[in-house]
Amino acid sequence: MDEETAGTGLATSRYTFRIPLADGxxxxxxxxxSVLRMQGEDxxxxxxxxxxxxxxxxxxALGAKLAAQLRRTGFLVEPGSDELVAVRERYWKARGNAPVALLVTTTMDCNLGCYYCYESRSGEALDVNDVEGLVAIARDRLLRRGKRSLHIDWYGGEPLMNLAFMEQASAALQEFCASEGVAYHASVVSNGTRWPGDLAEFVLRHRIRQVQISFDGLRAHHDRRRRYRPGYRGPEDTSSFDQALRLVDGLLQHTRVDIRYNADHANAGDLPGFIGLASRRGWFDAPHRCVLTVAKLSAYSDRSAFMRPHELTPDEFEELQELAERLLPKEAQDDQDIVRGFPHPKTSVCGALAPDSAVIGADGLEYRCGLQVGEAHRAVGRLPVRRNLPLLNAGPSPSPGEGEGAWWDTFDPTTLPTCSRCSFLPVCWGGCPKRHLDGSRTDIDNEGRYWRVNLPHQVASGFGERAPEGFAFSAADQFRD
Known part of the structure; x- marks a missing residue:
């Protein structure tokens, strides 16, 4: 220790948790x-x-060598330091460094009628006259801070039901990026039923590096929930489940596929059988990675409040996640917040918080969050060109939601009364920001509950062990003033 530290001592960090292991x-x-294993009588x-x-x-109080190690790894800090300041600086740095990503809703139309869908399924769609405006948005977002990569997420409705727009917009965006020396890549969120037959060429042509396909259980549950809407079923449309299976088979030869397993009370029991089916089809041994994530069907907005009775409880959902963890090979598990087997402080933000990103609705309006698409009063801008309007954010908002853009711009969980006191904050950053915008206290509290239950298991797993049965952190562990 240096001379000053030797005279004042060091303080314990408010962000340290301990987990019992088999030994120590x-x-x-x-x-x-930082993570350390401590054994022995002390x-x-x-x-x-x-x-x-x-x-x-x-x-x-401690030997010089141990004190130095604990200080270096952040378990001990200077007595007068404010650890929250460092978390806040990292949060705003992550917002500023976020890449340019445009979520483009090609259409609100969809050929399937999922009972839990919170979207309007209207006929709104972007058309080829909107391509120039989309490129203008990309140019503006890239040049304002000199960023050198663009990611496009094709979204819907079912985005491939507006293939003409997607083809033309993709080509124009790639041409612009090539002229500016900007890296380009794309992803697609799809129900898996409207893809063209030339998968290899399609993936290559659109520079698709990831596709998300959703399943609602095994065939019986999936097809019952994802029925073809009247007038949308073609002669080749026998089973939306079988179509999606075949698509994943083909896509994994050319790009990564993320499987989203949408779970509620009725189909949770299908999960082991679905994982077994995926394994037998070779998804986890394919040339490209297949990741399976269990998602809880929830009320994402006021429009889907009817979902509340169907939601899994936090305990039920955590049990399903643990089941998936046991059944899935490691390479098929989502590890974006795990480094070398251990949880890691967040270094990226939700796209809604990225200052240079945008969500473009099929109605020609700009939103900050994909879950708000179609709610015109939540819009923060609009597409230029076709509607003879100025560039996004250059004029008045098209909706009475004036000021919502400012909320997104200034949202900072490190300043919130609850989050600022929470010792999970660096690995959580308040969870979904839309929950805070909507004032969903139950969902915000459940985020803390998730970490109280799951952080011990994640850390123990990093050591190749399991946390003691029933072990969880308490509210007193979570909130240390």
Missing amino acids: YAVFNTSTG ADELTALLSGPRTVLPPA
Whole structure:
């Protein structure tokens, strides 16, 4: 320790948690991502001290070597330091560094009628006259901060039901990026029933590096929930489940596929059988990676409040996630927040918080969040050119939602009364920001509950172990002033 530290001691970090292991304890710091295993006769006392209320240790409380290690890894900090400041700086840096991503809703139309769909399924669609405006938005977002890559996420409705627009817009965006020396790549969110037969050429032509396909259980549940809407069923449309299966088979030869398993009370029991089916079809051994994520069907907005009775409880959903973790090979699990087997502090933000990103609705309006598409009063701008309007954000908002754009621009979980006190904040950043915009207190509280239950298991798993049955952090662990 240096001379100043030797005279004042060091303080314990508010972001340290301890997890019992088969031999000793793990301590994990959510702010630095540091993890240590401590064993021996002093391990219980030391880990309890490090993970407890903020305490200033006398200079001679620890040996110099141990104190230096704990200081270097963030378990001990200067007594007068404000750790929240470092989290806030990292959060705003992540917002500023976020890449340019445009979520483009080609159409609100869809050939399937899912019972839980929160979208309007209207006939709104972008057309070829909107291509110039879309390129103008991309140019503006790229040039304002000199960013050098563009990601397009084709979205709907079912985005491939407006293939003419997608083909022309994709070509124009790629041509612009090539002229500016900007990297380009794309992804697609689809129900898997309207793809052309030339998959290899299609993926290559549109520079698609990832596709998300959703399933609602095995065939019986999936087809019952994802029925063809009247007038949309063609002679080749026998089973939306079988069509999606065949598409995934083909796509995995050319690009990554993310499977979203939409779960509620009725189809949760299909998960083991579905994973077995995916394994037998070779999805987890394909040339490109297949990742399967269990998603809880939820009320994402006021329009889907009817979903509340169908939602899995937090306990039920966590049990289903644990089941998926046991059944899936490691390479098929979503590991975006896991580094070297351990959780990691967040370094990226939701696209809705990225200042240079945008969501373009099929109605020609700009939104910040994909879950708001079609809610015109939530719009923050609009497409130029076809509607003879100025560039996005250059004129008045097209809706009474004036000021909502400012909310997104200034949202900062480190300043919120609850989040600022939460020791999970560095790995969570408040969860879904739309939940805060909507004031969904239950959903916000469930985010904290998720980390109390799951963080111990994630850390223990990094050591190749399981946390003790029923072990979870308490509210006192979560909130340490």
